[in-house]
Amino acid sequence: MSVYVYSIVASDHPRNLDDLHGVGKPPSTLRTVKSKELSAVVSDAPEDLRPKRRDLAAHQAVQERLMADGTVLPLQFGFTTDDDEAVRAVLKERVEEFSERLTALEGCAEYHLKAAQDEDAMLRQILRESDEARALNEQIRSGSGGPDLPLALGEMVSREVEARQDRLAAQVLDGLRGFAREDRTSQPTGNDFLSVSFLVERDNEKSFVGAEHDLAKELGDDFDLRLLGPLPAYSFV
Structure with missing residues (x-):
């Protein structure tokens, strides 16, 4: 056997x-x-x-x-x-x-963090902050634009979403890396823009969890941060 x-x-x-x-x-x-x-x-x-x-x-x-x-x-x-x-x-x-x-x-345990942002909230943010996206959207809504405008807007928004999510992922990582011994990122799935595991010293767990809570408050209600741990350190073997 x-x-x-x-x-x-x-x-x-x-x-x-x-x-x-x-x-x-x-x-x-x-x-x-x-x-x-x-x-x-x-x-x-x-x-x-x-x-x-x-x-x-x-x-x-x-x-x-x-x-x-x-x-x-x-x-x-x-x-x-x-x-x-x-x-x-x-x-x-x-x-x-x-x-x-x-x-x-x-002396360490693993904590796994996944992060997502509400899609509608991100779209509203892009339309609010991007003159180009807002102009394309207004043309589509008014019917004054050509048939290619929806595709152009969709491609532009897709690029903007990817760029913003990359910056958000970097912001979250920068906010928590100082509390961990190591970190390992993995490919996010679904609506998540970040999937990362942190190797955290047991004596530092309270500070790490507190920093994650502070970061969630700073990002606001449009964001969903899900922290699991302490876990066996599967990601660091």
Whole structure:
């Protein structure tokens, strides 16, 4: 049977997992694969592993328990390998890399921020501040312009939205980077203009969260900032 790998920790991590179980139905039993410097928390991997709620919850519970007792390198849900010996071989082969990353994550948690602006509010802002957009819009509304004007206005607004969102993303990042050890941006989806993870020292969490709240107030009601955390540092492994 293949092995499901949850996390990598230092060998002296307490790994207090006795009351937890792993993925699968029935739930698998957690165990540890050790090398000299590192340990990996693993279990047998079910053959029909899928991202079901119970399995996602079991995976996350392991990360949170380990995180509460020390530094952890959390693996994404669904990582499997051949057997315990394959896990041990990787721990030995990449001991320097994993140890350096554990040091980098020590005393930290991840916070993930997504940000969006109300589309209608941004459009009103563009029409209010751009003479060109306002002129095109007035021509379209009055019927005095040609048939190509709506397309021209749409393309101009699209370019302006992209430019403004880039500036807004930079403003949010500049406002919060000083409170974090590292940050990693990812491609925003939907109406979001920013998707970013911050690695925040636990002693600095209150200041970071406070800065995010202040930034949300400064931006105003037209903006939607969603902050999740503290989380296992998936984005920084």
